[in-house]
Amino acid sequence: MSYLLRVELPDVPGSLGRLASAIGAAGANIEAIEIVAKDPVAEVAVDDVFIEANPGVMPDSIVSACTALDGVRVLWISRYAAGGNLFLDLEAVESMTQNPAGAIQTLVDALPEVFRVDWGVVMTREGDGAKITHGTPAAPSDVPHGVTWPANLEKASVIDVPEEWSELVVAASPLNSDELIVVGRRGGPDFQDSEIARLAHLVAMAASLRRNA
Numbered sequence: 001m002s003y004l005l006r007v008e009l010p011d012v013p014g015s016l017g018r019l020a021s022a023i024g025a026a027g028a029n030i031e032a033i034e035i036v037a038k039d040p041v042a043e044v045a046v047d048d049v050f051i052e053a054n055p056g057v058m059p060d061s062i063v064s065a066c067t068a069l070d071g072v073r074v075l076w077i078s079r080y081a082a083g084g085n086l087f088l089d090l091e092a093v094e095s096m097t098q099n100p101a102g103a104i105q106t107l108v109d110a111l112p113e114v115f116r117v118d119w120g121v122v123m124t125r126e127g128d129g130a131k132i133t134h135g136t137p138a139a140p141s142d143v144p145h146g147v148t149w150p151a152n153l154e155k156a157s158v159i160d161v162p163e164e165w166s167e168l169v170v171a172a173s174p175l176n177s178d179e180l181i182v183v184g185r186r187g188g189p190d191f192q193d194s195e196i197a198r199l200a201h202l203v204a205m206a207a208s209l210r211r212n213a
Helices: 015-025 059-067 089-098 100-115 193-212
Strands: 002-010 028-039 044-053 073-079 119-126 129-135 168-176 179-186
Touching: 002 015, 002 028, 002 059, 015 028, 015 044, 015 059, 028 193, 044 059, 059 073, 089 100, 089 193, 100 119, 100 129, 100 179, 100 193, 168 193, 179 193
Parallel strands: none
Antiparallel strands: 002 044, 002 073, 028 044, 119 129, 119 179, 168 179
């Protein structure tokens, strides 16, 4: 079984080696590691670790092995079916440039892999509310009743969600004054500042490609 593990650990030499040893001793192998964020002041890093667990190994035992290390905190663990193949930002950019007119839809379709979210959508302003004009297969088809267009959303950020989406962590980035790209994670983890910055960068590039197509 494959899992995605988001872990906070000391940003010092040897930390990853100790983490890898602990995961191995718990009965899992590391397939890939991606740095999500670093805090040079606190001297900690947040990494996404893609692991393949041996048959019968439960995620709780992997978490326990990691948290037994000094300074290590598991932020989130979930099943992950991507097989360790990372869909990097540059791959998304390459796909968008191949079809500039469809860059927005191309980016949205790539969001679940690029940011490891459950879904992504394009929302368009409709009066005081919004409608979904394009989404990934697991995305909601409609905006919950009573939700109004977010005011003063000038840059990518985490946004408050209606009660119907209370189990989600949601971030949005404006394409223009009447369009948003929105992503949702069921149950977390929280979006890091570096992820919000990446989302804003990719959305701005998609908007530019479409505008100049």
